Amino acid sequence: MNYSDTLDYLFTRLPMYQRQGDTAMKKDLxxxxxxxxxxxHPEQQLRFIHVGGTNxxxxxxxxxxxxxxxxxxxxxxxxxxxxxxxxxxxxINGTFIAEEEVVAFVQRMQLAIERIKPSFFEITVAMAxxxxxxxxxxxxxxxxxxxxxxxxxxxxxxVLSVITNIGYDHMQFLGDTLPxxxxxxxxxxxxxxxxxxxxxxxxxxxxxxRKAKAxxxxxxxxxxxxxxxxxxxxxxxxxRQHLFxxxxxxxxxxxxxxxxxxxxxxxxxxxxxAALLELDRGGHLALDPRAVRRAWGSLHELTYYIxxxxxxxxxxxxIADSAHNGEGLGPVIALxxxxxxxxxxxxxxxxxxVSDKDLHHILPLFPANxxxxxxxxxxxxxxxxxxxxxxxxxxxLIGEVYGSVQKGYxxxxxxxxxxxxxxxxxxxxxxxxxx
Numbered sequence: 001m002n003y004s005d006t007l008d009y010l011f012t013r014l015p016m017y018q019r020q021g022d023t024a025m026k027k028d029l030x031x032x033x034x035x036x037x038x039x040x041h042p043e044q045q046l047r048f049i050h051v052g053g054t055n056x057x058x059x060x061x062x063x064x065x066x067x068x069x070x071x072x073x074x075x076x077x078x079x080x081x082x083x084x085x086x087x088x089x090x091x092i093n094g095t096f097i098a099e100e101e102v103v104a105f106v107q108r109m110q111l112a113i114e115r116i117k118p119s120f121f122e123i124t125v126a127m128a129x130x131x132x133x134x135x136x137x138x139x140x141x142x143x144x145x146x147x148x149x150x151x152x153x154x155x156x157x158x159v160l161s162v163i164t165n166i167g168y169d170h171m172q173f174l175g176d177t178l179p180x181x182x183x184x185x186x187x188x189x190x191x192x193x194x195x196x197x198x199x200x201x202x203x204x205x206x207x208x209x210r211k212a213k214a215x216x217x218x219x220x221x222x223x224x225x226x227x228x229x230x231x232x233x234x235x236x237x238x239x240r241q242h243l244f245x246x247x248x249x250x251x252x253x254x255x256x257x258x259x260x261x262x263x264x265x266x267x268x269x270x271x272x273x274a275a276l277l278e279l280d281r282g283g284h285l286a287l288d289p290r291a292v293r294r295a296w297g298s299l300h301e302l303t304y305y306i307x308x309x310x311x312x313x314x315x316x317x318x319i320a321d322s323a324h325n326g327e328g329l330g331p332v333i334a335l336x337x338x339x340x341x342x343x344x345x346x347x348x349x350x351x352x353x354v355s356d357k358d359l360h361h362i363l364p365l366f367p368a369n370x371x372x373x374x375x376x377x378x379x380x381x382x383x384x385x386x387x388x389x390x391x392x393x394x395x396x397l398i399g400e401v402y403g404s405v406q407k408g409y410x411x412x413x414x415x416x417x418x419x420x421x422x423x424x425x426x427x428x429x430x431x432x433x434x435x
Contacts (some may be wrong), residue, residue: 006106014120031118032152034279037124038112042133048156052144052188053164053329056268060164061143063272066302068139069093070295076132076140083307083432090128094303097131103185121145125152139383149187161188162275165199167327182207194218194278198271208397222274228266262309307431316416320424320431326361333365345419348412352376352430364394372399373408377429
């Protein structure tokens with residue numbers, strides 16, 4: 001079995017949420033526990049930071065991995081889904097797992113896979129844990145896939161849990177209110193292990209405080225303790241944010257350099273800072289703010305951070321972002337509107353979503369005075385572009401339908417003037433096809 005055959009086996013033989021949606025979900029931890037039994041429990045050899053939440057958990061995971069690397073640590077980073085290469089999910093100090101190791105793992109586990117019948121995500125988590133244990137990493141930053149309580153990553157005993165925020169997403173699994181969703185996310189809070197919550201929300205704060213108290217876990221709400229301010233500079237008709245830790249509660253001297261931009265940059269950095277300070281307080285890290293500053297100025301190089309407010313071109317300004325729910329898209333579109341007002345141009349939206357997305361929650365966020373290019377990403381879960389266009393028209397979002405993401409993207413770039421903005425988004429799968 002070569003690497004191509006191995007990927008074909010993983011993608012087509014195993015239930016895969018990325019491809020199939022609801023039918024691929026396993027709603028308990030039985031399979032991942034059976035896999036780890038088979039593998040002699042690699043997770044017991046590792047030191048974890050477990051990161052969940054609705055929006056920003058991938059960014060916070062990359063920020064933490066980069067900061068730990070800057071302190072000289074060997075860091076495993078597990079994230080999902082991937083954009084271009086399956087191996088993006090499993091990295092050590094920014095280096096993907098080797099193709100040969102993927103093949104060897106699947107060959108080793110093939111009989112167990114046929115017996116246990118795990119999902120794609122379950123076998124991928126197991127693969128990552130084995131890779132990290134074999135490579136003797138000093139830290140693993142482990143991003144939750146979906147939810148928390150029943151997510152396949154929730155088989156570890158972390159040094160620290162981090163929950164970024166709570167929004168309306170995956171409601172068919174997690175519940176249709178913020179407190180219900182928070183209950184699921186709070187499942188990663190472990191006994192006697194501290195937890196950092198990135199954002200205080202009136203509906204969810206009591207849920208997290210109650211869970212932390214029950215588990216004997218200390219809890220920190222990052223935005224109640226630390227502040228971050230942003231300065232703005234104009235660079236070629238584009239406003240870039242420059243972050244500084246504010247003198248908040250208590251005063252905090254923590255200079256920040258960022259190589260990423262976007263609407264959530266301050267919130268995500270504050271959450272990561274709170275997590276790093278918690279590690280420092282717990283004696284797990286001798287925190288050097290200068291090392292963190294250097295790391296966050298080179299996030300892509302250190303961790304292969306892509307697909308979040310990523311500028312692909314400058315004239316016209318082309319931005320791709322993976323936000324896909326109301327809480328994520330709202331600030332993205334607001335920032336796009338601000339940038340467009342500065343440039344005095346026109347906006348072009350290349351938009352493709354998955355079929356289980358609540359369009360009536362996200363489409364009202366988009367401006368009517370823009371051009372739309374409706375597309376379907378090349379996955380089964382992608383919503384047919386004609387259906388997306390028809391629903392968008394109800395909100396006066398008018399445009400053309402294209403046969404692929406690339407065709408829609410190329411049409412938008414051709415139509416855009418030098419002062420215009422082209423945005424590609426709606427799902428991570430749409431973004432992946434233009435990176």
